[in-house]
Amino acid sequence: MLTYLGRRLLSGFITLLGVIIVVFFLSRLTGSPIDLFFPEGAEPAQIEAFNRAYGLDKPLIEQFGIFLVNVGQGDFGTSIWQQRPAMEAALSEMPMTLVLASIAMSISILVALVLGSLAAVYRFRAIDRIVTILSLMTSSMPHFWFALVGILIFAVQLRLLPTSGSNSWMSWILPVATVSIGPIGVLTQVVRGAMIDVLSSGYIRNARARGFSGRRVVYRHALRNAALPIISVAGDIAAGMVNGAVIVSVVFAFPGIGRLIVGAILNRDFPVLQASVVVVGVSIILLNLLIDLICTVVDPRIRLT
Amino acid sequence: MKLGILWSAVAIASAATMLGGTPARAEKSDKAITVVLAVELDSLDPCDTQPAQNANVVRGNVFESLTRVSPVNGKVEPLLADSWKQTSDKTWEFKLKKGVKFHDGTDFNAAAAAANIMRTQGGSNFPGLACLNSGQIPTPVTAEAVDDLTLNVTTTVVDPILPLRLSYVDIGDLVSQTKPDKVLNPVGTGPYKFVSRKQGDAVKLTRFDGYWGTAPQIKDVTYIVRKEASVRASMVETGEAQIALSIQAQDATDDDRTVTFKDNRIFVMRPMTFKEPFKDPRVRQALSYAIDRDTIVPAILGITGAPYYQMLGPQVNAYLPDYDSAGAMKYDPAKAKELIAAAKADGHAVDTPFDIVTRPDILPDGGELVQAIAQNLREVGLQANIKSMENTAWREFLRQPFPPEQPPTLQMISHDNTSGDASFSFPKYITCKGINSAICNPEIDKLVAAADVAAGDERDQLYRKAAEILYKDGGFIGIAEQIRLIMLGEGVNYKANPLSGLEVRIADVQLN
Amino acid sequence: MFVSSPLAVASATWLLFVLVLAFVVAPLVVDVANHQTIGLRFFAPFQFDKGFAFFLGADSLGRPIMLQLIVGARTSVLIAIFSVGISATIGYAIGLISGYFGGWVDNILLRIADIIHTVPSLLMALVVLFVLQPSILNLVIVLGITRIPVYLRTSRTQTMEVRERMFVEVAKAIGASDWRIITRDIAPLVFPTIRTLAMLEVAAVILSAASLTFLGIGLQRPDVDWGMMVSDGRAYLKSAWFVAVFPGIVIVLTALSANILSNWLRAVEDPAQSTLFFRARKKKRSSSQ
Numbered sequence A: 001m002l003t004y005l006g007r008r009l010l011s012g013f014i015t016l017l018g019v020i021i022v023v024f025f026l027s028r029l030t031g032s033p034i035d036l037f038f039p040e041g042a043e044p045a046q047i048e049a050f051n052r053a054y055g056l057d058k059p060l061i062e063q064f065g066i067f068l069v070n071v072g073q074g075d076f077g078t079s080i081w082q083q084r085p086a087m088e089a090a091l092s093e094m095p096m097t098l099v100l101a102s103i104a105m106s107i108s109i110l111v112a113l114v115l116g117s118l119a120a121v122y123r124f125r126a127i128d129r130i131v132t133i134l135s136l137m138t139s140s141m142p143h144f145w146f147a148l149v150g151i152l153i154f155a156v157q158l159r160l161l162p163t164s165g166s167n168s169w170m171s172w173i174l175p176v177a178t179v180s181i182g183p184i185g186v187l188t189q190v191v192r193g194a195m196i197d198v199l200s201s202g203y204i205r206n207a208r209a210r211g212f213s214g215r216r217v218v219y220r221h222a223l224r225n226a227a228l229p230i231i232s233v234a235g236d237i238a239a240g241m242v243n244g245a246v247i248v249s250v251v252f253a254f255p256g257i258g259r260l261i262v263g264a265i266l267n268r269d270f271p272v273l274q275a276s277v278v279v280v281g282v283s284i285i286l287l288n289l290l291i292d293l294i295c296t297v298v299d300p301r302i303r304l305t
Numbered sequence B: 001m002k003l004g005i006l007w008s009a010v011a012i013a014s015a016a017t018m019l020g021g022t023p024a025r026a027e028k029s030d031k032a033i034t035v036v037l038a039v040e041l042d043s044l045d046p047c048d049t050q051p052a053q054n055a056n057v058v059r060g061n062v063f064e065s066l067t068r069v070s071p072v073n074g075k076v077e078p079l080l081a082d083s084w085k086q087t088s089d090k091t092w093e094f095k096l097k098k099g100v101k102f103h104d105g106t107d108f109n110a111a112a113a114a115a116n117i118m119r120t121q122g123g124s125n126f127p128g129l130a131c132l133n134s135g136q137i138p139t140p141v142t143a144e145a146v147d148d149l150t151l152n153v154t155t156t157v158v159d160p161i162l163p164l165r166l167s168y169v170d171i172g173d174l175v176s177q178t179k180p181d182k183v184l185n186p187v188g189t190g191p192y193k194f195v196s197r198k199q200g201d202a203v204k205l206t207r208f209d210g211y212w213g214t215a216p217q218i219k220d221v222t223y224i225v226r227k228e229a230s231v232r233a234s235m236v237e238t239g240e241a242q243i244a245l246s247i248q249a250q251d252a253t254d255d256d257r258t259v260t261f262k263d264n265r266i267f268v269m270r271p272m273t274f275k276e277p278f279k280d281p282r283v284r285q286a287l288s289y290a291i292d293r294d295t296i297v298p299a300i301l302g303i304t305g306a307p308y309y310q311m312l313g314p315q316v317n318a319y320l321p322d323y324d325s326a327g328a329m330k331y332d333p334a335k336a337k338e339l340i341a342a343a344k345a346d347g348h349a350v351d352t353p354f355d356i357v358t359r360p361d362i363l364p365d366g367g368e369l370v371q372a373i374a375q376n377l378r379e380v381g382l383q384a385n386i387k388s389m390e391n392t393a394w395r396e397f398l399r400q401p402f403p404p405e406q407p408p409t410l411q412m413i414s415h416d417n418t419s420g421d422a423s424f425s426f427p428k429y430i431t432c433k434g435i436n437s438a439i440c441n442p443e444i445d446k447l448v449a450a451a452d453v454a455a456g457d458e459r460d461q462l463y464r465k466a467a468e469i470l471y472k473d474g475g476f477i478g479i480a481e482q483i484r485l486i487m488l489g490e491g492v493n494y495k496a497n498p499l500s501g502l503e504v505r506i507a508d509v510q511l512n
Numbered sequence C: 001m002f003v004s005s006p007l008a009v010a011s012a013t014w015l016l017f018v019l020v021l022a023f024v025v026a027p028l029v030v031d032v033a034n035h036q037t038i039g040l041r042f043f044a045p046f047q048f049d050k051g052f053a054f055f056l057g058a059d060s061l062g063r064p065i066m067l068q069l070i071v072g073a074r075t076s077v078l079i080a081i082f083s084v085g086i087s088a089t090i091g092y093a094i095g096l097i098s099g100y101f102g103g104w105v106d107n108i109l110l111r112i113a114d115i116i117h118t119v120p121s122l123l124m125a126l127v128v129l130f131v132l133q134p135s136i137l138n139l140v141i142v143l144g145i146t147r148i149p150v151y152l153r154t155s156r157t158q159t160m161e162v163r164e165r166m167f168v169e170v171a172k173a174i175g176a177s178d179w180r181i182i183t184r185d186i187a188p189l190v191f192p193t194i195r196t197l198a199m200l201e202v203a204a205v206i207l208s209a210a211s212l213t214f215l216g217i218g219l220q221r222p223d224v225d226w227g228m229m230v231s232d233g234r235a236y237l238k239s240a241w242f243v244a245v246f247p248g249i250v251i252v253l254t255a256l257s258a259n260i261l262s263n264w265l266r267a268v269e270d271p272a273q274s275t276l277f278f279r280a281r282k283k284k285r286s287s288s289q
Helices: A002-029 A044-053 A060-072 A086-121 A126-138 A143-157 A169-199 A202-209 A214-244 A246-251 A257-266 A270-298 B002-019 B052-058 B110-120 B132-136 B162-166 B229-238 B281-290 B293-304 B333-345 B366-379 B391-398 B426-430 B442-453 B456-472 C006-033 C065-101 C103-118 C121-131 C136-146 C148-163 C166-174 C178-214 C226-236 C242-269 C281-287
Strands: B032-037 B067-069 B076-078 B081-088 B091-096 B141-147 B150-155 B192-197 B202-207 B220-225 B243-245 B258-271 B305-307 B354-358 B384-388 B409-416 B477-488
Touching (some): A002 C103, A086 A126, A086 A169, A086 A214, A086 A270, A126 A169, A126 C242, A143 A169, A143 C226, A143 C242, A169 A214, A169 A246, A214 A270, A246 A257, B032 B052, B067 B162, B076 B081, B081 B162, B091 B162, B110 B141, B110 B150, B150 B162, B229 B477, B229 C226, B258 B366, B281 B333, B281 B366, B281 B477, B293 B366, B293 B477, B354 B366, B366 B409, B366 B477, B391 B409, B426 B442, B426 B456, B442 B456, C006 C065, C006 C242, C065 C103, C065 C136, C065 C148, C065 C178, C065 C226, C065 C242, C103 C148, C136 C148, C136 C178, C148 C178, C166 C178, C178 C226, C178 C242
Parallel strands (some): B032 B220, B032 B243, B354 B384
Antiparallel strands (some): B067 B076, B081 B091, B091 B150, B141 B150, B192 B202, B202 B220, B243 B477, B258 B477, B305 B477
16 A cells, blocks of 8 residues: 555656646746836846846756756745745635635535436436436536626626625635536436446345345445446546636636636746646645545455556 | 704705715715726835736825826826925926825835835846836936935936926835835825735725825725626626726716726827838828728727827827817728828738737727727728737737837737826837837937927927827827726715826725 | 437437538638628627528627627537547557556656646647647647547556457467557457547537637637637627627537437447437336346
């Protein structure tokens, strides 16, 4: 187990390193932050002094070397745009995204389990068809459209919810709904498929023959065995949520790392961009590890290779 | 019965006060408001207050300057400086107001004023400091305190509008002005003091009780940001905010909740005169004749724009009062085609494709306006392609140098000038060496250079002459005068003025 | 079987309809679709006064929405087909190699896939489209590259599973070359999974492309796709709802059809799964057991 963990962490570390390298060079291709901090027509001497102060005048490779050394010591530099340590900026935005993603993921899983199981148990009946059509529809809907229509209906016309921001618990409803709508659709399908597989297999019929009640069969036995594919798909989706709740944060002005990354890109704030990508990358790697470990707990047959 | 008469008397009396005249200023209250902005503030430093996103929050609220431009008549009037006089060509003496305190209790004096003026310009004492206000002082000035309330400012060239320039230098406390680091905790002299700022969330201000002027009514202000214009408008409707800036025409209401103002902001086009197809002035003139402003501007901009033909607004001294009726090149596609054909006959490559360089946020509904303009241009045979890019990339195309491999461009610019003086626009935009200039006409250069050091009527006339030549030469083509919208919540009173695009002084906001 | 599944028929019909519109009709109507008539700004839908083209109304510059949807179909379909094609092909091929050879080749390729997966796709898009110009081709490249890891992992896992099977051992024993084994024996078995994944991905790519253009990245007028149409219409939700809603509906219908069809394909291969395409007569049989 320990060697497995060690090996996974090592490969995760290598991936992270690769990501840092790619982001470093890619972001430099987008240009320089000069324009945002100087008025048009600034003196070349002033610009040079600025570049020197932020180390932007050295050749790229040298900048990269310095960057790596600093990162090794945990220093991601200072944000030019926000005038605070870059890592502090990234770490302050991450929790919101994690909370949003966790809530959305939990709701998605719960709803998907209920609907998917219902559809599987009452297979071929009306409820199954309705659930399937609905889940296909929701997984085909663009986030931004759902968000805008949601604002229009619930916030503006009905005045039930706030239009944006994150002050009250009510302002979480639309963002969470927007982020969950797609995953609910996908996960319901997966749950349904896995449950059908399991329900029609031998040992379930065995359990029924022995007289266990239907509900007990479903919840205790079937679900346990269907858990595997559900968990791995859920893991993929969760990683996607962390990486891309950008639309939500833009439309709802909801705080989160997605919005920080977009802002950093537009403001050419390389330190914040690099720090954010590292934070996101670490989260995704740890998440994947967690998912794999959960899978072994749920199904001991899986061997960690 | 008697009571009834009494009540009616009271009713009539209050009705009378409501109907007549302006209501008396309400007293200090404990009320708080929320203002929703379009763009987040990025610097709290007094030397970065030039761009609107910073000015909207801190100018006039947290910070004040020595002088200010009057929103009523556009002239320079005293603020932190009581009076000034020009003691020689290049020296000015300012007498400062007595008894003004900074938010931290320290005194405002000439030493602080001098420190601010010097730091804004940067230089070797402040390595690595990049101040956005430094562009307002193009040639260096030196400021020194003579005594506590007397300030001497020396310019390197003759500069008749120095007091106007100093209206752009905001004053922060002395200690902050000795460091090259950006100010994160702004301390100014204004009616509101800084409380807190949470990145990506809100900036909070609260009333400063030691303010030297009249105490404002509102106690606390919170500034939040929402990028979507319709969301900003919705927030005011639902009561989540009391003031929303930069509303679009489609969200405007018909009542007095929507306030309009003009801040001398003009949407203009700048052709690249050094490259085909714009080398020949006739083609540039054709650009103006080709655009049907009277149709597309009202349709697309609604109440946020009006057709316009010049580069600068009516309050700027280079404005030509009879240009619109006399010389303006109004919509005449036949004439446009004629001019282009004539240029072609003289051997110019008028079919060269060019890029219309613009930004998605250049003005509200700007994307559509640019598309309509592009269609107008194509209808007269010009090969226009739209290139909409984000701010930084757009600025690269705005500025010199213009490398030869760059395609020819027609740059879309939304230019504002609330100072009333063309020296804040012309040297940068229309002279040969101007950093944002795509035209080089020696006559214009001569006139602008002379105007820069002239004063009074002579100055105005010289600028106007330069403007005439500029428009004839097709250097800058006006499209629309922008009218800005602010949405106010129930019971909020605010009289917008030409400076409201930059300063939204909460002291001027009254709640019923 | 196909004919007895009305839902599959409906989906296939819709997709075919979109394809015809995209490749046959679009080139014919491009000029009219992009022609602005300010006087017709926000012309209301469901009237025939201005002709058939304006039946779905007009947008903020007076362009007929129906024709814009058709031209947008071509853009969206091209982007979807080509980017799915690119990522599926590359992911499939590399996954085969990675799964078959294992060892350090596998490790490196997997790491590269992880890296691509973790770099924010928005950053990739912004950079690519900044260094190059916004265009359909570059959008295709960005979407193609960022989605490779999904196919790569699936292909690799399947390859690893197939590799252990008897007939592969036999082939090796006979002396077949690696290349031959991969292409002749393993690849065809992995293909169906990739194909199903690709169909699912078509919907996802349409949505991703729409998100990018909605954020203002990737396409420049006169190129237009459905996502851009929704984005353009979002300022007018209250006054001219149809400008954003119609393209939104079309996106949902197209993605939905792609999803239903891929569902159907899976049902053909594994009938127990499907509810949409098989009658309840199966139920009678199982209850009698």
